[in-house]
Each structure stands twice: as C-alpha cells, then as structure tokens.
Amino acid sequence: xxxxxxxxxxxxxxxxxxxxxxxxxxxRNDKRVATPVGLGAYAVIDAIISCAREVIGKTxxxxxxxxxxxxxxQVDFDRQEVEFSELIPFVGTDVRTLVSSELGLTVTMDxxxxxxxxxxxxxxxxxxxxxxxxxxxxxxxxxxxxxxxQLYRGAHGLAGEIGHTTxxxxxxxxxxxxxxxxxxxxxxxxxxxxxxxxxAAGLANLINTFNPRLIIIGGGIGNGDHRLVxxxxxxxxxxxxxxxxxxxxxxxxxxxxxxxLGGAALxxxxxxxxxxxxx
Ligand SMILES: [Zn+2]
Numbered sequence: 253x254x255x256x257x258x259x260x261x262x263x264x265x266x267x268x269x270x271x272x273x274x275x276x277x278x279x280r281n282d283k284r285v286a287t288p289v290g291l292g293a294y295a296v297i298d299a300i301i302s303c304a305r306e307v308i309g310k311t312x313x314x315x316x317x318x319x320x321x322x323x324x325x326q327v328d329f330d331r332q333e334v335e336f337s338e339l340i341p342f343v344g345t346d347v348r349t350l351v352s353s354e355l356g357l358t359v360t361m362d363x364x365x366x367x368x369x370x371x372x373x374x375x376x377x378x379x380x381x382x383x384x385x386x387x388x389x390x391x392x393x394x395x396x397x398x399x400x401x402q403l404y405r406g407a408h409g410l411a412g413e414i415g416h417t418t419x420x421x422x423x424x425x426x427x428x429x430x431x432x433x434x435x436x437x438x439x440x441x442x443x444x445x446x447x448x449x450x451x452a453a454g455l456a457n458l459i460n461t462f463n464p465r466l467i468i469i470g471g472g473i474g475n476g477d478h479r480l481v482x483x484x485x486x487x488x489x490x491x492x493x494x495x496x497x498x499x500x501x502x503x504x505x506x507x508x509x510x511x512x513l514g515g516a517a518l519x520x521x522x523x524x525x526x527x528x529x530x531x
Contacts, residue, residue: 255315258273258317258515259271259316259318259519260322260511260514261300261303263296263321263322264339265289268284268287268300269511270304271516277516279512282307285303293340296340300351301354317520317523318523319355320359320360320362321351322511323337324337324339324391325340327366329405339391358522364511366518368470368471368510369384369397369398371513371515372510373517374513375513376513377502381466382399383463383464387458389451393434394412395414396412414434414454414458415435418431419432434450444479444483451480455467456491459488459492466500467485468502469504470506474504475504475510481502488501
C-alpha cells in the first residue's frame with residue numbers, strides 16, 4: 253500500500269521549515285533553514301525550493317498530494333497572491349507559481365495564522381471543534397477564524413487581522429495607518445503584567461465577537477509562555493460576556509511543528525477538494 257504525503261512549508265521572518273507529513277500528522281522528514289530576509293523575495297523563494305527538494309528527497313512525486321505554503325503575509329486566497337507583506341517583500345512576486353513549477357507539485361498558499369488553524373483542526377486540539385479561533389503571537393499578532401465547521405477567509409481572503417484592531421484610540425501609530433492596535437500594544441508592553449493585560453483585551457474582543465468554544469494560542473510566544481496564556485485567559489474570560497459559557501483557552505498542542513503541520517493540512521484539504529470535484 254502506498255502512503256500519501258503532503259509537504260508543509262512554513263516561511264517565517266527568521267526561518268523556513270519544510271516537512272513531509274503523512275495523513276495522520278506524522279512528520280517523516282523535515283528541515284529548517286534561515287530565511288535570507290535581507291536578500292529579497294527571490295532569494296527567499298530559492299531557499300524555499302531547495303529546502304523543499306531536500307525534504308522530498310527520493311519520495312516519488314506521485315506519493316505527494318501537494319504542497320501547503322504558509323507565508324507571514326496577507327494573502328488573497330482566491331487569486332493566490334500576496335497583498336501585503338511586512339517581513340518579506342513578496343508583493344508583486346508570483347511566489348506560488350515559482351515554487352510550484354520548480355517542484356512539479358500543486359502548491360496552495362495561505363497566511364501562517366490560517367494554516368495554524370487548519371493544522372489544529374486536522375491534527376491538533378481542535379479535531380472535534382467546529383467553532384474555534386487560532387491566535388498566533390510571535391513577531392506579529394494574527395488569527396485564523398474557524399467558524400461553523402470551516403475556515404472563514406472573508407470576501408477577499410483577508411479576514412482575521414485581529415492584530416490590527418484598536419484597543420487604545422490614543423495609542424501608538426501602526427504601519428497600516430491605524431493607532432493603538434492589539435499588535436503594537438502587545439509588542440510595546442514593558443512588563444509581563446502589561447502584556448497579559450493587552451492579550452486579555454484582544455482575547456475578550458474575539459470572544460465577544462465570535463463566541464468560540466475554543467481559543468488556541470500559538471506562535472513563538474504563545475507556544476513558549478504558558479504563564480502568559482493562563483493569566484490572560486483568566487482575565488479575558490471574566491471580562492467577556494460570551495466567555496462565561498463553555499470556553500477553553502489553551503496553548504497550541506502542536507508546538508514547533510505547528511506551521512509545517514498546518515501547511516500539510518492545507519495541502520490535504522485541497523487534495524480532498526479536488527477529488528470531490530472530479531467525482
Ligand atoms: Zn495596524
């Protein structure tokens with residue numbers, strides 16, 4: 253019997269991770285390389301391709317259902333184009349087509365927070381949960397909204413920019429033009445207590461807006477600082493109206509592999525979709 257694999261690629265501001273993942277979320281082969289951020293978009297794309305090639309190795313292409321590519325950028329999912337990208341200058345570059353033609357595999361691209369949500373749904377803590385939110389806390393603050401059994405991308409694939417919602421009208425300015433944004437305040441918080449306070453406010457906004465059953469906190473900080481997650485979760489639950497009923501807030505259960513598993517989850521989901529269409 254042949255085993256189907258998906259290739260998950262997670263492109264971050266500091267590292268690129270790629271992994272060959274089976275249908276049960278087991279990583280067969282993986283690799284990490286530094287992101288050559290200062291060298292421009294094409295250098296990053298070259299690094300993605302060589303990292304992916306090494307991970308695929310001698311695995312026949314026919315055993316790989318596709319590639320899920322996560323980028324730290326806003327992605328127009330329907331058009332598979334990068335709309336806005338702060339860390340890596342991907343705008344105007346056809347990242348998906350370049351990677352796809354070099355690897356000879358179908359590639360689907362999405363922003364990293366959406367992929368993290370798909371990874372938790374397929375392989376992690378949200379397997380049985382139809383309404384949950386994935387909050388990623390790292391260099392930036394992002395979210396993936398999984399609502400009524402599916403990932404909610406919005407009209408143009410740009411939904412979930414929770415990092416750019418206002419918490420303090422008089423707060424510091426943001427690159428996007430707004431002020432006092434969740435992401436900026438979180439980055440500028442001076443003490444652990446202040447950080448928890450900002451995170452709690454952001455969580456309470458999510459809870460009151462979407463009434464999720466579960467919020468999973470991932471990203472570099474969410475994965476590493478369980479104390480922060482716990483303190484903010486407690487405060488947010490007390491502060492929000494919708495939070496008092498059956499809400500769980502937990503750190504990611506996929507750890508460092510969340511990005512790669514998320515990419516693989518997207519590739520498997522797209523392959524399922526294609527199969528349904530063919531039938
Ligand atoms: Zn902003």
